[in-house]
Amino acid sequence: xxxxxxRTLHYACMAGxxxxxxxxxxxxxxxxxxxxxxxxxxxxxxxxxxxxxxxxVLGDGKKIKxxxxxxxxxxxxxxxxxxxxxxxxxxx
Numbered sequence: 001x002x003x004x005x006x007r008t009l010h011y012a013c014m015a016g017x018x019x020x021x022x023x024x025x026x027x028x029x030x031x032x033x034x035x036x037x038x039x040x041x042x043x044x045x046x047x048x049x050x051x052x053x054x055x056x057v058l059g060d061g062k063k064i065k066x067x068x069x070x071x072x073x074x075x076x077x078x079x080x081x082x083x084x085x086x087x088x089x090x091x092x
Contacts, residue, residue, distance in 0.1 A: 006055035012037075013044035029054075030061045030081035039076045043068050059085030061092075 005024045012020035018037045031037045043049060049067070057063040061081040068074045068081075086092040 002051045002055045003058065006058055007051045009040075009054055010044060010049075010051040013041040013049075016041055016045070027084050028058050030064060030083040030086075032082070035076050036079055036081060039068055039074050039079055040064070043071050043074055046073060047071050059083050059089075061086045 005022065005028050008020070008022045009025040009029055012018065012025065018034060021031065021037070025031065029040070031040070044054070047070075053067070057067050061083050064081040064083075065079070068079075069077050082092060
């Protein structure tokens with residue numbers, strides 16, 4: 001089952017509208033800047049990333065970065081994604 005926060009992020013990315021993000025999506029996907037959102041948004045739209053795929057990386061900054069960097073057209077390939085869950089789970 002795909003969590004609502006992953007669906008919200010997917011919708012915002014497909015619309016290309018950062019204002020459609022929920023606060024939870026910003027925190028759970030480590031979207032600290034417009035560059036973080038734009039980077040992920042391009043990958044989601046251009047490579048048909050599904051809400052389920054986003055749900056799989058939710059809360060794990062390393063996995064989010066790996067998802068983005070699977071594609072050579074990510075505009076900001078060196079961005080690190082850090083989520084609150086990374087700290088809670090001891091990954092940071």
